[in-house]
Amino acid sequence: KTPEQVFGIHEESKEKLLRLKERYSTDFPGLQLSIGDTPSCSIVSASDLEFADEIRPGNFVFYDLEQASVGACTSQDIAVAVACPIVAK
DSSP states (O other), X not given: OOHHHHHHHHHHHHHHXXXXXXXXXXXXXXXXXXXXXXXXHHHSOGGGGTTOSEEOOTTXXXXXXXXXXXXXXXXXXXXXXXXXXXXXX
């Protein structure tokens, strides 16, 4: 995905979450929004995340090939590699 597509997904998710919070805030007055979104956290500004009470961006610190494939980072940004034997019967 391009950064523009990731940003679009972020904005769509944000709108949906805010509508849900508004809908259920009477029944759950302490309702908080917690998001986990490494691709968005990689490209949006901090002000674009202010709607959330908590962010949990998974592998944002290290990245991985999945994040590179969706455009959240480049392969040079990946900070960790795991090498292990595969055992099969």
